[in-house]
Amino acid sequence: MKAPTIRNPFAAQPLPEQPDIEAAALRSDRFRLEREGDWRRLDQIVRRLERGFAFRLSDEDIMDLPVLYRQAASSLAVARETSLDAATLRFLEDLVQRAWYQVYGPRSGLLRWLGGFFRGGWSRAVRAIWLDILLAFAAMAAGVAAGWLLVARNVEWYFALVPGSMADARVPGASRAQLAETLAIADGAGGLSAFAAQLFYNNASVCILAFALGFAFGVPTLLLLIYNMALLGAMAWLYNSVGLLPDFLAWLSVHGTTELTAILLAGAAGVHVGRRMAFPGDASILSATAEAGRRAALVMLGCVFMLIFAAILEAFPRQLAGPEARAIIGAFMAIAWTALFVLVGRERKGASAP
Amino acid sequence: MSTASKSLDAKRQRQIVTPEGVPLGVTLATRGSRLIALILDYVIMFVSLFLIALALLLVGINLGQLDALGTGAGEFLVVVFFIVLFLAFNGYFIFFEMGPRGATLGKRAVGIRVAARPQGQSGERLTAEAIIARNLLRQIEIFLPLTFFSTAGEAGSGPAWLVGSLWFAVFMLFPFFNRDALRAGDVVAGTWVVEAPRRKLADALSLRQESEPAAEAAYRFGPEELEVYGEYELQSLERVLRDGDDETLAAVHAAIVRKIGWQAGSGDERAFLESFYTALRAKLEGDMRFGKRKADKHAEVDRSGPSLR
Numbered sequence: 001m002k003a004p005t006i007r008n009p010f011a012a013q014p015l016p017e018q019p020d021i022e023a024a025a026l027r028s029d030r031f032r033l034e035r036e037g038d039w040r041r042l043d044q045i046v047r048r049l050e051r052g053f054a055f056r057l058s059d060e061d062i063m064d065l066p067v068l069y070r071q072a073a074s075s076l077a078v079a080r081e082t083s084l085d086a087a088t089l090r091f092l093e094d095l096v097q098r099a100w101y102q103v104y105g106p107r108s109g110l111l112r113w114l115g116g117f118f119r120g121g122w123s124r125a126v127r128a129i130w131l132d133i134l135l136a137f138a139a140m141a142a143g144v145a146a147g148w149l150l151v152a153r154n155v156e157w158y159f160a161l162v163p164g165s166m167a168d169a170r171v172p173g174a175s176r177a178q179l180a181e182t183l184a185i186a187d188g189a190g191g192l193s194a195f196a197a198q199l200f201y202n203n204a205s206v207c208i209l210a211f212a213l214g215f216a217f218g219v220p221t222l223l224l225l226i227y228n229m230a231l232l233g234a235m236a237w238l239y240n241s242v243g244l245l246p247d248f249l250a251w252l253s254v255h256g257t258t259e260l261t262a263i264l265l266a267g268a269a270g271v272h273v274g275r276r277m278a279f280p281g282d283a284s285i286l287s288a289t290a291e292a293g294r295r296a297a298l299v300m301l302g303c304v305f306m307l308i309f310a311a312i313l314e315a316f317p318r319q320l321a322g323p324e325a326r327a328i329i330g331a332f333m334a335i336a337w338t339a340l341f342v343l344v345g346r347e348r349k350g351a352s353a354p
Numbered sequence: 355m356s357t358a359s360k361s362l363d364a365k366r367q368r369q370i371v372t373p374e375g376v377p378l379g380v381t382l383a384t385r386g387s388r389l390i391a392l393i394l395d396y397v398i399m400f401v402s403l404f405l406i407a408l409a410l411l412l413v414g415i416n417l418g419q420l421d422a423l424g425t426g427a428g429e430f431l432v433v434v435f436f437i438v439l440f441l442a443f444n445g446y447f448i449f450f451e452m453g454p455r456g457a458t459l460g461k462r463a464v465g466i467r468v469a470a471r472p473q474g475q476s477g478e479r480l481t482a483e484a485i486i487a488r489n490l491l492r493q494i495e496i497f498l499p500l501t502f503f504s505t506a507g508e509a510g511s512g513p514a515w516l517v518g519s520l521w522f523a524v525f526m527l528f529p530f531f532n533r534d535a536l537r538a539g540d541v542v543a544g545t546w547v548v549e550a551p552r553r554k555l556a557d558a559l560s561l562r563q564e565s566e567p568a569a570e571a572a573y574r575f576g577p578e579e580l581e582v583y584g585e586y587e588l589q590s591l592e593r594v595l596r597d598g599d600d601e602t603l604a605a606v607h608a609a610i611v612r613k614i615g616w617q618a619g620s621g622d623e624r625a626f627l628e629s630f631y632t633a634l635r636a637k638l639e640g641d642m643r644f645g646k647r648k649a650d651k652h653a654e655v656d657r658s659g660p661s662l663r
Contacts, residue, residue: 204440212493
């Protein structure tokens, strides 16, 4: 043990002195001594990367990292065949593994990754699951139709489909005036922002649930979509029965085009995972699931951002703006999202990909 | 180490091949250490949320009453609080696992990390998408059953608590029903949780005695004396030399002397064992170069040539 001295714990430690290589009796020891300096340097670089001090590394260190890593990897391969020094072997195994995690780890931090995500990664992922989006859309359309038709045949269905807490004044038999009241412009924005935050929390949870249920071959996801849309269909029937359908649609469209798109994408992501699990093709089930899961996760992350946006729209314009303005905002959002997914992030010839 | 725990350890060994073609051994994290890491993470999250709420109280903000006030600033804070809540529960894991150590604070504490599960043979890059996917699945593993529990008290909810517990049990027990201890999120994301490597380079034993050349000259071993042991004994000897006490050294010394038929001296056990270690290693490594390996003292010499273990 050295005498205690005050030193900067983050300072680079000086490399230990090299013993005389020629004096070593064993060939494997000479092998080790010749390379030990490089190993220790790699160890230091990797340790600093692990601590998140990448900015403290010199350019030289960063340039040398892959080279040192490959040297250590080949040292390990050689040492396994020529050396019986267990300490060296274990150290090299660990060192190569740690360096491997750094060299082949996530390429960037969360913020930089998010930048690339919005500039095309998200849109590309959405385009990649187009088939599943069609499937999810079919399920949602079927849900709306089912809700409408069921309630049209027997009003009792309405109470089965729409939970009491949500129905409020929106029940069959309510007068036109009462129903119009529920679509009315609110007096002020009081309490609306908190309402929006809660809605967002709720919707985001539902979306993540729709995705996560894809794990069971996608069937629960489709059922969830159908059920939620049946609720919408039932409400649409109710407003139609008093001739308020256009107002209802305008009221809905403000945030609905954003929120329903998010739910559609989340459902599609779930279906994608489930479909790949059921029909993995040439890949093994596990690797097919993993590949689909990663792609779907991208879509999902975008959904969460869409929902934040939808919650803001839900709380303010929906309650404050008139029917025409509502319909315009809704239509604009629908076009904007579609444009984002269809146009952004396409590979351009001659242009370097981001 | 008992044989039972040794075979359990062997069960957790996996091999990945780096793009350079070097096979690396990884050790899967135990399910227990993962559970501890998870609990630690939640403790950290709840404590920090509590501290945030407390800090807000200290500057005179009571979240419970804000909503009722109906003022713009109050609402704004409630919104901020909800967003922080959402980010805390979903962003915490993603942020830390995307970092250079691939581990949350809890995982770091118990020395494990997330890594990409090799598809087939070759090791893969751990991607941001994989980390997001594995953490979104937490929603159905942990939070969904919690919502079942929260409705359990309400009238007419019936067996919600039963459904909740069943659901919870299915996902919590999921890692026990596959070889790699994967949870549902790991399956979907193509990841697994392994022990984080961290070992310092110990000094080479065969170099240590260079400082005392007199001791080395004292012992010379012939080929027939070195013939009796194999790699396993060499490694045991290395372990003893590194951290054995004098008693162990004496016992090992006596055993070796008996085995090679020498007369036992005493007082110079360490020097003898170090010389023997160096000589034995020199012999075994020399044989290795000719493709002869000897696993332990019972083994016949394996002449099948170099192979990856």
